[in-house]
Amino acid sequence: MTARRAATDLLVAVMDRGRALEDALNETPSFNALEGRDRAFARALVTAGLRRLGGINTVLSEFLARPLPDDANHARALLHLGAAQLLVLGTPAHAAVGETVETANHMREARGFAKLMNAVLRKVASNGQDILDDLPPGADLPHWLYTRWRAAYGDAAPQIAEALLNEPPLDVSVKDDAAGWAEKLGGEVTPTGSVRLPLSLAERGLGGEGRASAQAPERRNAPHPPASPAPSPQGRGQIEQLPGFDDGAWWVQDAAAALPAKLLGDVRGKRVLDLCAAPGGKTLQLAAAGAHVTAVDKSEARLKRLRENLARTKLKAEVICADALTFSAEPFDAILLDAPCTSTGTLRRHPDVAWLRRPTDVKALSDLQAQLIEATAKLLKPGAPLIYAVCSLEPEEGPGVVAAALRNGWKRAPLGNEIPSQFITADGDMRTHPGHWPEIGGLDGFYAARLLRS
Numbered sequence: 001m002t003a004r005r006a007a008t009d010l011l012v013a014v015m016d017r018g019r020a021l022e023d024a025l026n027e028t029p030s031f032n033a034l035e036g037r038d039r040a041f042a043r044a045l046v047t048a049g050l051r052r053l054g055g056i057n058t059v060l061s062e063f064l065a066r067p068l069p070d071d072a073n074h075a076r077a078l079l080h081l082g083a084a085q086l087l088v089l090g091t092p093a094h095a096a097v098g099e100t101v102e103t104a105n106h107m108r109e110a111r112g113f114a115k116l117m118n119a120v121l122r123k124v125a126s127n128g129q130d131i132l133d134d135l136p137p138g139a140d141l142p143h144w145l146y147t148r149w150r151a152a153y154g155d156a157a158p159q160i161a162e163a164l165l166n167e168p169p170l171d172v173s174v175k176d177d178a179a180g181w182a183e184k185l186g187g188e189v190t191p192t193g194s195v196r197l198p199l200s201l202a203e204r205g206l207g208g209e210g211r212a213s214a215q216a217p218e219r220r221n222a223p224h225p226p227a228s229p230a231p232s233p234q235g236r237g238q239i240e241q242l243p244g245f246d247d248g249a250w251w252v253q254d255a256a257a258a259l260p261a262k263l264l265g266d267v268r269g270k271r272v273l274d275l276c277a278a279p280g281g282k283t284l285q286l287a288a289a290g291a292h293v294t295a296v297d298k299s300e301a302r303l304k305r306l307r308e309n310l311a312r313t314k315l316k317a318e319v320i321c322a323d324a325l326t327f328s329a330e331p332f333d334a335i336l337l338d339a340p341c342t343s344t345g346t347l348r349r350h351p352d353v354a355w356l357r358r359p360t361d362v363k364a365l366s367d368l369q370a371q372l373i374e375a376t377a378k379l380l381k382p383g384a385p386l387i388y389a390v391c392s393l394e395p396e397e398g399p400g401v402v403a404a405a406l407r408n409g410w411k412r413a414p415l416g417n418e419i420p421s422q423f424i425t426a427d428g429d430m431r432t433h434p435g436h437w438p439e440i441g442g443l444d445g446f447y448a449a450r451l452l453r454s
Contacts, residue, residue, distance in 0.1 A: 003038040004081065004103045006030040007045040008110075011077040014050065014352045021050065021352040049077075049084040050351040051165065052132070054140040056083050059131045063123040074109035075117075082121045087132050093125035137161040144359050145344065152395050159435030160393070160445075168348040169441040170197045170239075172250040173258050173281065175288045175313070181250060184243050188440070191420055192262075194255040196440065248313030253281035256345070256432040256444040260389035261336060263418050263430065263450050267291035270333035273379060274317075275324045275372070278302030280309050282336055283317050291334075293317035296327050324372055331381040339369045341390035341397050345445025348434055366396045373405050377453055385413060389448040393433060398447030402429065405451060413450040 010031055013024035025031060031042055049056065060083055061067075068076045082100035085091035100121060104114040137158035138146030149157040171194045174181045178189045187197040244250050261282045264272065268290035274283045277295035279302055286293045287310070297303050300321045307319055320327070324337070342361050343353050369390065376386050388405075390397050406412060414428025425431050430448040437443055 001099060001103045001106065002030070003034060003042040004045070004078070004099060005107065006034055006038075006042040007049070007081050008074055008078045008103070008107070010042065010046040011049055011081060012073050014046075015077065015355060016073045018356060020356065021046070021350065045081055045084060045089065047351060048088040049081050050355065052084065052088050052140050053080075053351075053355060054142070055132050055135050056080055056087060058135060058139060059083060059087065059124060059128045060120065062131055063120045063128075068113065072109075072113065074107060075104065075113040078104055078107070078110050079113070079117050079120065082117060083124050083128065086121065086125050087128055093122075097121045097125060140165065141354055142357075145354060145357070149393060152393070153433065156433065156435050159438070160433050163434035163438065163442045164347050164351070166348070166442070168254075168444075171195065171253060171255045171258070171443075172197065173253045173285060174244075174250040175248075181244060185250075190255045190437075190440065190443075192255055192259060194253070194258050195250065196255065198441070246312070248315070251281060251284050251309055251313060253285075254346075254349070254444045256446040257281055257391065258285060259419050259423070259430060259432065259446060260338065260387050260448040261285040261289075263387050263415060263448060264334050264336065264385060265418065267334065273329070273332040273335045273376075275327070275335060275337045275376065276339055277319075278306045280306030282338060284309060284313055284315055286336070287315040287317050288313075294320065294329065294332070296320045296322050296324055298323045325375050327375075327379070329379060332379055332384065333381055334385050334387075335376050335380055336387045336389070337372055337376060338389045338391075339372050339397075341365055341369065341392040342394055343391050344393045345391040345433065345447075348442065348444065362394050362396050365392075366394075366401055369397060369401045370404050373401065373410070373451070374408070377409070380453055383452065386410075386451045386453075387448055388451060389430075389446060391444060391446050393445040393447075398431070398449075399425075399427065399429065402449045402451070409454055410451045411454040413452050415450060 006028065009028050010024050013019040013028060014021055034042055078100060082096055085096035086093060097118060101114050101118045104110040104117055138161045141161060146161065149160060153160060174195055178193055178195055182189045182195045185195060185197055187195045190196050239245065267286055270291050272286050272291040272293050274286060274293055274295045276297055277283050278297040278299055280295065283293055283295040283306060295306060295317045298321065303319055303321055310317055342357050342365055347354050373388055380386060388402065392398065412428060415424050415430060419430060423430050423432050432443055433445040434442045
């Protein structure tokens with residue numbers, strides 16, 4: 001019951017207060033009071049509710065005579081999570097319905113809706129799964145977002161939407177000997193050199209590294225989230241207990257997120273600027289490849305995690321807290337700009353992003369991205385490359401921003417054999433999306449282009 005209450009508070013924080021789930025996890029007292037299995041269940045439950053939010057809402061609308069009142073935030077969230085247990089997590093009906101109703105009776109904000117929840121959830125248990133399974137691709141996403149993807153990706157849009165329903169695997173980047181570490185960690189080497197581990201949320205425990213985190217959602221139709229090991233006295237999760245973590249042999253980073261740094265080629269001995277660098281996966285990549293890295297980000301809190309990762313991996317980089325738009329330094333041999341974006345390519349790991357973004361964000365962020373590209377011009381040596389990257393699936397933030405740059409003094413340096421050919425666009429840029437590599441678990445959506453100042 002306490003786990004369900006915590007999941008309810010988390011869902012309200014995201015959907016009604018506009019908080020990112022990662023922030024809500026850190027800020028919600030009812031969640032932070034949980035340990036072990038309860039903590040894993042609350043996190044899996046709220047992630048399940050967000051991942052299938054559109055579909056669950058459709059199912060509930062079939063059994064509600066009218067929507068709950070606007071001010072019934074906690075009751076609406078608890079009912080939604082009760083349906084998520086039935087439809088996504090596969091929790092037995094007697095447990096999902098009974099515990100949800102019991103939780104409502106103990107919540108001042110939801111007590112008056114307990115009988116309604118009991119009646120609706122019983123109907124969901126009987127008929128809801130057929131309704132959910134018959135929904136078209138994209139039904140779990142905001143309509144505006146899936147409409148954009150249909151226009152941009154055509155027949156690949158349903159593949160992307162389907163990939164977002166699945167729990168993503170855990171990818172790590174290694175300093176060296178990927179095959180050796182894959183064997184030690186029980187994983188496999190991806191075609192791009194990352195090591196992929198099939199760890200569930202419970203197995204990942206408390207681990208995570210910001211945007212490229214180990215945050216994992218539910219497994220659809222799992223009988224119940226498996227028990228999470230209770231945290232050790234140091235609060236360490238399973239990721240931190242894996243071989244090589246304490247030695248700094250590897251770091252958590254999605255296979256797609258590891259690609260942009262590879263587009264710079266051999267960086268040994270070169271001065272490389274990593275702009276908007278936190279939480280630092282690309283900084284670690286460049287440092288491990290022998291570059292003299294300057295990592296710049298305007299968030300001191302996010303740079304704290306970057307510094308911790310540098311210390312753990314025993315890699316070196318100059319870390320500076322500054323705004324990338326105004327940062328000044330002697331020109332560099334290369335720049336990697338992983339620009340702020342809508343992050344719609346990361347919905348496998350962060351399903352809350354779909355519901356926190358608005359259509360107007362695309363234009364605002366693409367304007368900022370164009371400004372950031374222009375700000376790098378004075379920081380590059382003549383002929384030095386800029387890798388522009390975003391973890392967004394929105395065309396305006398990728399090809400659109402690059403097209404504007406090409407009209408404003410930049411030229412494209414098309415990609416060659418640095419990455420698999422399936423990820424190279426007709427223009428010579430990089431594009432990945434969650435529908436790629438379904439046979440080994442997919443990957444995040446990224447766009448990257450290599451630019452030179454003409």
